[in-house]
Amino acid sequence: MTTSYLRPTTLDEALAALATTPTARVLAGGTDWMIPARAGAVPDALINIFRVEQLRSIRRTGDALELGACVTVAQLLKSKDVLQAAPVLWKAADRFASPLVRSRATLGGNLCNASPAADLSLALLACDATVTLASKGGRRSLTVEELVLGPRKTALGPGELLVGVRVPIRAGQVSRFEKSGPRPALEISAAAVAFTATVEGGRLTGVRIACGAVAPVPMRAKKAEALVEGRALDPALIEAAVEAAAGEVTPIDDVRATARYRRRLVAAYVRRCLEACTDDRRLHAAAS
Amino acid sequence: MQPQVEIRFTLNHRVVTAAVPPTMALLELVRDRFQLTGAKLGCGEGECGACALLMDGEPVLGCLTPAVDADGREVLTAEGLCGAKGLSPLQQAFVNEGAVQCGYCTPGMEIAAEAVLLEHPTPTVEEIRRGLEGNLCRCTGYVAIVEAVQAAAGGGR
Structure with missing residues (x-):
């Protein structure tokens, strides 16, 4: 079968191309795609959106950070706006693969690849981000939970393209990103936790505890979140939340870790995140 | 049959053209x-950095970058770091500091190190280590490699 290759330079061209060939594979940086492609998995049609400038912008508006789908991980790391307005996303980017991958891997690619271990998706889940899907017919907005349906499975319809991500800015937010691995670089998470909250007068509000690589999709530990929401933390409450989080994740045994070990990692990370909120010095570090 | 895409780019300071299928890796194109x-195929999945290349000054993996994306860009391999007079100061520092053992990782290390120096002309040890975190050396030569990058930075680049 003949493969067609298109490299649109504008978003309109990209959406028109996708409307004409809705089964086309969309290519961004290619860091996930090249491995199966080189092994011979050639798609019917390929639309390369990596050079669409409209999809490469990082914009801070009054109450949100607007990120284009083809913003690379390297761009996230270089952005002061990302560091200040979405620190948990910056921290996930800082632990993402290596500089050689970060220069090409994109935000949209990490979301649409829909890996259970996607670190950026996890961070976006912890900051209540929404994604914008566009097609020739119009636009719609979804949460990360609505977008990612299962391993390698998203809610993107035929002819639809993920064009951007919106992260609401929450003042006074603290955050942490915890991820397993013997060294910081090039680690595919065996388990990861992205945490955000607002701490006021010793009480946590807007608590988000997102857990990665411990369920078919990045998931929020909502029972644990509910336990600590609006409360002042004490050691017993922290332990209750830790237990709740370890209980509500649904990890599997695989080549990277056993389910049992993954639960223990989640417990350790959630404990670390919550304990940091009770300690002014660590709280300050988590806020940066 | 895959289509052949015509691309035109700068490779080691020289404008070149090629017709490439969309699934070809940039590494295969240059090699x-x-x-x-110089750039080597190590793991072929982004774990080792032996295939590192510079694209518009950014370090990329030759094995995971589609060759079609080189179109209109400037690509530099380790060979391209050399000047008219031979080795670049960074490459000479690798020799002087004994940062080469078997040599398989060296071209990728040089490219990653060049990217560090482009971003941080006088890098800290931490910045060098972070910059090289995607490059594996299996002869255990990291200390000498970091020292070579430090020497190059201090040597009036």
């Missing part, structure tokens, strides 16, 4: 079509 065999 097999242009006989620039």
Whole structure:
């Protein structure tokens, strides 16, 4: 079968191309795609959106950070706006693969690849981000939970393209990103936790505890979140939340870790995140 | 049959053209079509950095970058770091500091190190280590490699 290759330079061209060939594979940086492609998995049609400038912008508006789908991980790391307005996303980017991958891997690619271990998706889940899907017919907005349906499975319809991500800015937010691995670089998470909250007068509000690589999709530990929401933390409450989080994740045994070990990692990370909120010095570090 | 995409780009300071299928990796293009065999195929999945190349000054993996994306860009391999007079100061520092053992990782290390120096002309040890975190050396030569980058930075680049 003949493969067609298109490299649109504008978003309109990209959406028109996708409307004409809705089964086309969309290519961004290619860091996930090249491995199966080189092994011979050639798609019917390929639309390369990596050079669409409209999809490469990082914009801070009054109450949100607007990120284009083809913003690379390297761009996230270089952005002061990302560091200040979405620190948990910056921290996930800082632990993402290596500089050689970060220069090409994109935000949209990490979301649409829909890996259970996607670190950026996890961070976006912890900051209540929404994604914008566009097609020739119009636009719609979804949460990360609505977008990612299962391993390698998203809610993107035929002819639809993920064009951007919106992260609401929450003042006074603290955050942490915890991820397993013997060294910081090039680690595919065996388990990861992205945490955000607002701490006021010793009480946590807007608590988000997102857990990665411990369920078919990045998931929020909502029972644990509910336990600590609006409360002042004490050691017993922290332990209750830790237990709740370890209980509500649904990890599997695989080549990277056993389910049992993954639960223990989640417990350790959630404990670390919550304990940091009770300690002014660590709280300050988590806020940066 | 895959389509052949015509691309035109700068490879080691020289404008070149090629017709490539969309699934070809940039590494195969520079090695097999242009006989620039410095960059190596190590793991083929982004774990080792032996295939590192500079694209518009950014370090990329030759094995995971589609060759079609080189179109209109400037690509530099380890061979391209050399000047008219031979080795670049960074490459000479690798020799002086004994940062080469078997040599398989060296072209990728040089490219990653060059990217560090482009971003941080006088890098800290931490910045060098972070910059090289995607490059594996299996002869255990990291200390000498970091020292070579420090020496190059201090040597009036």
